[in-house]
């Protein structure tokens with residue numbers, strides 16, 4: 001029977017001819033990623049299956065904002081040393097794990113990647129079966145090199161048309177979430193002629209955000225754009241085997257997204273599912289904080305578009321614009337390219353690369369009654385600080401433009417001086 005993209009990857013990793021929705025499979029894991037938050041409560045195993053298939057990334061709480069976090073660092077360092085784990089991304093070499101995975105081509109087409117973090121589905125942008133699993137299960141993968149998955153039904157998104165300027169992956173995702181709502185325990189498969197106009201950073205934003213509609217895996221094909229990205233990041237085509245869906249595979253639904261008609265989208269506070277609308281329909285709100293960062297939208301292109309918008313402009317009075325590069329590498333590149341200078345000159349606060357404000361842990365929490373527009377991943381109540389703050393979500397372009405105006409605006413009004421709303 002024909003298989004979807006994810007069914008094919010899981011069949012191969014489980015050593016089976018065929019895998020279909022409803023099956024439970026035991027898969028070989030090609031890369032297992034550990035993050036800093038695990039280490040303060042860490043149980044050290046006696047042996048691990050393969051240090052070469054293990055990576056450790058310090059990301060959520062770096063440099064340590066609390067004593068408890070500070071205790072995790074030495075444990076992680078000892079663990080990496082004792083077990084000979086060379087892929088150890090310590091403070092200074094660090095970044096948000098999903099960004100580090102991308103920069104180091106740790107996720108490859110046709111392979112399986114696990115990590116405790118719920119946004120591990122981000123690596124689906126590279127045709128990888130990538131999923132967040134619990135810390136106990138990550139420990140099991142560490143010891144055995146395997147894990148199990150129950151295969152969900154697949155929803156296919158057929159992308160047609162070209163992505164217009166000023167509209168990005170966040171807008172595609174918010175359109176999907178706003179139109180169709182949750183995809184609980186379903187796998188998302190992206191394809192179609194329109195995909196060629198969607199660059200890798202935007203694909204990763206879409207794959208990352210799949211967690212927000214409760215999807216399991218979200219995978220893209222390893223097309224020319226993807227293979228070029230991987231080669232630039234050190235993965236030769238001979239080292240992986242891409243998985244394409246079979247013609248006639250069974251889908252729970254096939255949904256068409258016409259990229260050419262999309263406008264920037266914003267999700268209202270509380271959730272993204274059924275709660276995101278084109279920006280022209282969003283109410284005017286005075287903003288207290290604007291945030292550009294996270295594994296979804298703290299990439300170099302996010303900082304580039306923000307700098308493009310903020311060049312020669314200033315952040316509105318009373319608004320805090322916080323920008324957090326997703327990794328040290330993004331930080332260095334943005335510094336070299338002059339983006340950080342432009343952002344700081346405009347009045348933004350550029351922080352160290354970390355998860356930070358995205359999960360309301362450090363580097364810019366919200367107070368009661370405040371209104372935030374964020375380009376990060378989640379907007380549920382209490383996510384970024386006080387449960388009495390309200391969080392809107394949009395693209396980095398939307399956030400940067402809105403920081404200048406002080407309320408949510410269509411970024412095309414500032415990006416393109418010809419454009420009028």
Ligand SMILES: CC(C)[C@H](C(=O)O)[C@@H](O)C(=O)O
Nearest residue numbers: 037060116117118119132359
């Ligand atoms: C704290 C952490 C493990 C969590 C996750 O799993 O996603 C975080 O990254 C988040 O985005 O809420």
Ligand code: SF4
Nearest residue numbers: 294295355358359377
């Ligand atoms: S940036 Fe935010 S969503 Fe991404 S891993 Fe960190 S806390 Fe989670």
